[in-house]
Amino acid sequence: MASVNPFVAPTSGDQPWVDQMRKTLKTQLAVPIDTPPLSIFSIPQNLKDEKPEAYLPQRIGLGPKHHFDAELYPKMQQNKLTAVKRVIKLYQIPDLEDQVAERIKQIIPVVSPCYDTFPETDEEAFAWLFTIDGLLLLDQLGVYLLEKGFAIDEKDLIMLENQIPMIVLKEIEKALSGENGVEDIWESKFRFFAESNSPFLLSTQNVDYSRVNHLLDYMYHSIVNNETSVSRDVNFLKAGSIPDVKPATEELLEAVIQAAGLIPGAKPFLGVLESVEKILYETEEESTIQEIRVPSVSELGDTAGVKFVLATSEEGIRNISFVDGTCYLPVITLNFDSEVILRNLMAYEKLMAKNSLMGGFGLELTEYVDFMCGIIDSAKDVKLLREQKIIEGDLRDEEIVRLFNGIGRSLGNMSGQSKLRQTVAELNKVYDSVPSVQFQKQAEKQARAAAKAITFLVSISGTLVLAREAVVQASGSDTTQMLVSFVTEKLGIFSSLIQ
Template sequence: MKEIELDSILNINFSKKRWVDQISKNFNEEVGIDVSHVPVCVFNVPKSISRFKPEAYVPQAIALGPYHHFETHLYQMERYKVAVVKAFLNPNQVHSFEPLVIDKLKRAEPLLRACYHKYLDLNGDMLAWIFAIDGLFLLDLFKHYGEMEQFIPKKLMKYETLYRDMMVLENQIPMVILNEIQKIINGDLELLPMMIGYCEVHSPLKLTRDLNSNIGDTNYLHLLDLMYHLIVDNELPRKYYQQESCHEQRANYMHEITRKHHVITNMEDIKEIGQKLGKFKKFGNMVSVIVSIPWEKISDLLGLNIGKKLDKEDGDDLPRVTEIDIPSASSLSKYAYINFKASDGGIRDTKFVASKAVLYLPVITLETYSEVVLRNLVAYEIAIASSTMELAHYVDLMSGIIDTEEDVMLLKSKGIIKGSMTNKEIVDLFNGMNKWNEHARGNRTVKKLNEYYNKQLAIKAWKFIKKRMRGSRKVLTVVFALLACLLMIVYSFCEVYGCPKLFNKVS
């Protein structure tokens, strides 16, 4: 029997004795220390979430915190982190670093461990050193944002990669630890405003405008948690949609006239086609006779196996991305004449107004690291028990309406998608996003869009034809196969015996 691999933080065999020592130490030392008020906020991303793109949930260049600290490809950055920390502290603090910082963090060990979802297979000394170096490095990064070239050579690491790694869920340093370090070194940094400034630069979606009022009212847990709430809490006032300008009203009026014109045109075309088909009175009987023939038995005799699926196709053992059932943006525009409009608000302002045939979407700015940010934000949302899955609903919607580069170009032309990512990269991003909200409440915007789309006359006609032809597809395949065989026989016969009338040959 294969031995079970334990996911140790050091990637070595789990030490049972060390576990007993640690539990015994915690049991004796934590008497009277209440950590129940400290929420778990740094989660280990489960494989059910990371399986489609596991590299998006782990750091590429730098580890922050204990989860990835000792991975070989990340450990080379330790000396640069130490250099940053030494430059951040004054000479006296560097000289007395261990008694000043390490010893105090060791006394706060229960607090440090309480923030992490996964058991940390590290002793107190090691844990204190990790948080001291990584925490101070992060404080300095916020203080000297954009000036890291003096400590970390650009040829060693792209700064986009550093900023990407800072948004990985498993790479978060809890605010309670940063605040503890701030108190130890008597730091005077206005940490939260600096973190908000960082989020404003790197967030793919607009943040709430009411930043100042939110600062005092909310205890943010870490950088990713801060960005998440600033994104989700961004909402326009109720009166915004009631104060539509005359220009917008006229545009909606003209859109409605255009839509009605297209509907009338489609009805006339369908009527004309119906009149033409109606002349062939025997057409329906002919189709019925063809369909009633036992084509499956004939195909079995010919060895064609038409209409039968293999038990296992190539690649079936690989996980498949699933999306919500909704037409693409280009289909919504072409066949249901739905217009897309960039909203000034956030994801809560995503809405479909059927009376205007307008889908309002927030502006999203996509850069090289945006996929990692989006994936980790949603992974964090899923990990929060009290989450309403609002961000997941939005990502599901975007993944559903973006299928091709044509969809991306349409949304870019409306000012909904911005940024440096190419059309193909954006398509790959959203086509690679698995459906998140399987167990959440239904998305009302998606429901309204589908209802409106399915009511269109052209869509009804297409679905009717598709339903009728579904059972006849294999019949037509067999018919064409038989015709091809017959033509090959006739051609071979004529090649030998000659058929001048059929092939226009002169004898």
């Protein structure tokens, strides 16, 4: 049995690797189909930690990542086979192995590059895996189209790790309808599924079906339609790559706290210092949730008189603008499954922007969701948007607040300023120009300056107390000299920084 994982690093010597690459390239060239791009990714662990049920299938696992899931496989495998039998009878396939599985087996060498990780097993096993899961997907999309509902949970079908490559589905289409068959068994079903489940209006322009990677990709492009957008580079920052620059007063306060930890008699004073540090230096940047900085809907309305109105055109998430005190927003429909769909669309956008060699992926959807995270802080904000028909759907106001306050944004930015970022800048400019806001910000600035001065005085007083305590408890010892040197060094650093 031939291995279908051509990217296992060699364990010894260079020649096995050369032989492996020669064989892999020859095998892929023998398949008369262009190798599709990488488009099915493992969800990063930090996203799974936020909400694992949004990314891991709950009822049915598809493709090599989840087909053999220990919890799902025994419950759903017979249901899969039942669905396969329905398709076989509908299309009158006399031999599933020869007509479908064998076709898919021939293209496995160009299917594996669709995945960022692909398990190592034989081609025949994967041919049957994709045959079963592909026919199940066809069956369920057909049921959804006719009966407006699924026997299984549609959320599972839109999860990124659960996607079936379009190249596999097209081979199934050829097996069922013939090489030159005119019946399109996928595109219409994809469109209906996307229209029924997308939180956003779909583009009126048709998606280039020849470039669709899978069902989630079809929905994404139907929403964003990158074909008409201006492609912009995306730069990502690694977690922890932003230097943590602390104020000099905070460094001195930390030094005093460290010194207090060495002296048993100074523990009561240590608690006071730690409380002061927490109050003064715990900032918004330490939050795990980052979002576009923009006032909420109610703040913009009550303070700056900004009105929010439903946009009349059908440009979807691109249709956001601010004109003459009025912010125009597109409609978003939020139901029970919407958070799962939003999270997987955003994860797909970020991972494609980071990994695609073909370009064409920005962060437009991520920026839109980030903007909604910024303007929605409370149920009052949701109510105001719902009154303007900007938010629709069955999800309750409080649930919508939790949804947008729980989605973090990527550490990435597009080159150039997007239209949405320009709108945010205009909203902030109007809000910041209000006299009461200017007064409040000036007062906060003065309070921060005063807090630093108070911190300095507290730190100096704390240092003197600690020094005295050290002398009393360890007079003449090496500990005393070490502590005095430690505190003196920190005071010297601070003096040089404030001069």
